[in-house]
Amino acid sequence: MWIHRRRPLDPVGGKETPEKVFLSRRRLLQAAGLGSGLIAASAAAGYFAWRRWRGSDAAVMAAGRVDESMPAMLAQAPRDKRFRYGRPETPEPAAARYTNFYEFSVFKWTWKYVGSFRPRPWQLTIGGLCRQPMRLDIDELLHRFGRHLIERQYRHRCVETWAMCVPWIGIPLAEVVRAADPLPQATHVRFQTFYRPKQAPGFLKWPDFPWPYTEGLTLAEATNPLPLLAVGMYGHALLKQHGAPVRLVVPWKYGYKSIKSIQRIDFLPHQPATFWNTAAPSMYPFESNVDPNVPRPWPQHTEHVLGSGTRYATELYNGYGQYVSHLYRKR
Ligand SMILES: Nc1nc2c(c(=O)[nH]1)N[C@H]1C(S)=C(S)[C@@H](COP(=O)(O)O)O[C@H]1N2
Numbered sequence: 001m002w003i004h005r006r007r008p009l010d011p012v013g014g015k016e017t018p019e020k021v022f023l024s025r026r027r028l029l030q031a032a033g034l035g036s037g038l039i040a041a042s043a044a045a046g047y048f049a050w051r052r053w054r055g056s057d058a059a060v061m062a063a064g065r066v067d068e069s070m071p072a073m074l075a076q077a078p079r080d081k082r083f084r085y086g087r088p089e090t091p092e093p094a095a096a097r098y099t100n101f102y103e104f105s106v107f108k109w110t111w112k113y114v115g116s117f118r119p120r121p122w123q124l125t126i127g128g129l130c131r132q133p134m135r136l137d138i139d140e141l142l143h144r145f146g147r148h149l150i151e152r153q154y155r156h157r158c159v160e161t162w163a164m165c166v167p168w169i170g171i172p173l174a175e176v177v178r179a180a181d182p183l184p185q186a187t188h189v190r191f192q193t194f195y196r197p198k199q200a201p202g203f204l205k206w207p208d209f210p211w212p213y214t215e216g217l218t219l220a221e222a223t224n225p226l227p228l229l230a231v232g233m234y235g236h237a238l239l240k241q242h243g244a245p246v247r248l249v250v251p252w253k254y255g256y257k258s259i260k261s262i263q264r265i266d267f268l269p270h271q272p273a274t275f276w277n278t279a280a281p282s283m284y285p286f287e288s289n290v291d292p293n294v295p296r297p298w299p300q301h302t303e304h305v306l307g308s309g310t311r312y313a314t315e316l317y318n319g320y321g322q323y324v325s326h327l328y329r330k331r
């Protein structure tokens with residue numbers, strides 16, 4: 001092949017220096033030609049390998065799709081017009097390709113590892129200090145709270161400084177809390193993800209994390225109108241990599257508070273331990289409101305959005321101060 005064309009040099013036979021110089025220069029040029037050919041060839045091979053590894057948009061979406069029992073119900077959820085991103089919506093494949101879900105992988109391409117995950121059938125248990133504990137299949141949850149289903153266009157902000165704009169479909173958490181009827185001693189709500197080592201490789205690959213993933217809110221935060229128990233996004237059920245079949249969305253806090261694939265919700269008389277607060281307490285305080293002025297420990301004053309990479313200034317409470325700042329006035 002052309003890149004391998006390398007003729008042996010002619011015997012030089014004790015000639016004077018100029019010809020040697022000439023020949024070695026020629027060899028150098030030949031070697032350079034061969035080298036750049038190799039570089040071009042391996043760059044092309046690398047590019048195609050990267051394309052394969054990265055996956056097409058269709059592959060990324062298909063990997064996470066879940067059979068839905070009530071697609072029309074989700075698709076018809078009315079949009080809450082109070083909430084606007086103030087920036088372009090994130091293309092769905094860009095969001096689906098770059099996800100945090102440590103149960104599957106500590107890297108972002110979790111869509112490659114969700115194949116064995118079975119988010120249906122799924123039981124959600126609500127208990128602890130409440131008068132109306134519940135154990136609901138995900139379809140029962142939709143039946144019972146379906147009239148509250150709403151689409152909210154929320155900004156999401158990860159502490160790693162990436163952000164996205166996603167149209168979630170969900171039930172306001174406050175409605176579920178109201179139905180559970182917490183007792184007066186309840187001050188906090190704890191959320192817990194599944195523990196299924198056969199369905200998600202992360203548990204055994206990274207056994208030092210405090211599995212299962214847990215998160216928490218104060219009762220005042222949980223009854224604020226903003227948090228959603230999301231069951232869908234972009235007009236259909238949640239993809240596996242986004243936390244099918246039901247996850248929390250808390251738009252004014254760093255992304256790790258928005259716990260995925262919830263199995264249990266409990267009302268407690270104290271602040272619960274959480275996954276990240278247990279793993280690295282100084283970096284991940286329980287409250288974790290988005291704040292441009294508090295390094296975590298890296299700077300938080302700007303963020304970049306998935307897809308385009310455009311940079312924006314970080315806003316206090318991720319821009320939701322009008323709904324939540326009263327929760328944090330000096331106590
Ligand atoms: N169970 C569980 N929930 C989780 C995580 C996780 O690793 N496991 N990662 C969190 C983090 S750090 C972020 S930023 C968001 C990311 O949501 P997305 O991947 O759907 O964009 O999910 C949060 N919820």
Ligand SMILES: [Mo]
Pocket residue numbers: 100157158159160254255256
């Ligand atoms: Mo995150």
